[in-house]
Amino acid sequence: MSAYGTVRGAVLEPGGDGYDAERTGFQTASPHRPAVIVVAEDAEDVRAAVEHAAAHGMPVAVQNTGHGLPLPADGGLLIATRKMTGVQIDPDARTARIEAGVRWAQVVAAAAPHGLAPLSGSSPGVGAVSYTLGGGVGLMSRRYGFAADHVRSIDAVTADAKLRHVTPDTDPDLFWALLGGRANFGVVTGLEIGLLPVARLYGGGLYFDAGLIPAVMDAWREWTRTVPDEMTSSIALMPVPDVPVFPEPLRGRHVAHVRIACTGDAADGERLIAPLRAIGPRLIDTVGEMPYTDSGLIHNEPPVPMAYRATNVAVDALDGDLVRDLLVLAGPDAPDRAIVEVRHLGGAMAKPPAVPNAVGNRGAGYLVGLLSKLGPDADPAVDALHGRFGGLLAGRSRGQVLNFLFGGSATPDQVRAAYEPETYRRLAGLKAKYDPANLFRLNHNIPPA
Known part of the structure; x- marks a missing residue:
């Protein structure tokens, strides 16, 4: 379309070929319904799309994979970045340059031949850029901190339709705000990130049957108080459907899945997880030495794309009363089917990064998350369950973590709770400077002060 000037990528409108496929990402419950989609081929396409949106008063949303959809775009302009897939590794500098459409699997594969790894997350299919801009709680984060702490430079198109190369020296305020403020301050077209000298992990999963879940929860809670920063772990309580896609030992069972990622050697890993193995028999035990390329x-x-809703609460401590409350809410005997995951935080995540950024709630000890699968229609039972979850943790909460507020229903109060009050005030002030019209508002939005 000539209205978009030099855009090389496809421009899609409702009813046209490719529109429905492009607007729907991994989260299928609340897909975007934009007035127009620009499928960007490069940074210039992004710049031209932002220029057009600003000139016509159209709010802008951005989507790569659609895993972390905070709320759907209803109208406005959606910039799809999935075709921007460039990855360049500098093994000497231990860095990677990644474009906006890159998934973690691509970075992991490109870095591995050099004995390096990114601070990627639990799912290799997640978009690397949006994950990092939201903080990024990774598989090795207790040892190395948040993914955002390892960013060297950022290429972004701001609301004035300028493509900027942002570093801590060229624009420290914008650099600080982009890392933690996610999509509020521009469309990021690329990042330069630091890589880690990691080729292998001692990791995998310990799966316990329903009868052992209370003992596993209590043991894991006590165990996390003793482990070194080299050990990052989480525990998930999951009802497993009785369908062939799942391993036979798990089908139709309610299980506790302890996820292990240790950067120490195999002997250290074996010693550290021995107390967990001593709890009782495992349905499946996959923990062992693995190349980082198998970390997913x-x-x-x-x-597989699906419809779901998720929320989370960061807490300082995980006590016995909270464990029992979570078992009542989503344990084997609970009336509702949902996944509860508790991630062990702390370690390097609790320390300030070498270059400041806006990632919030660094001091939390644990992150408690709830995920519910959704049907094709509104589900009052899911609404009620998430309401009970919020009430259960209200008195224990120290805030929330931005990247785990997905499912198409993130609220302004939840977004505010992802930051300390002073951080949020500074972000709102910088929003007024860089995006006073709130062009970038179809996201985890921080309105301009």
């Missing part, structure tokens, strides 16, 4: 098998999350 630790959480072993399904790669």
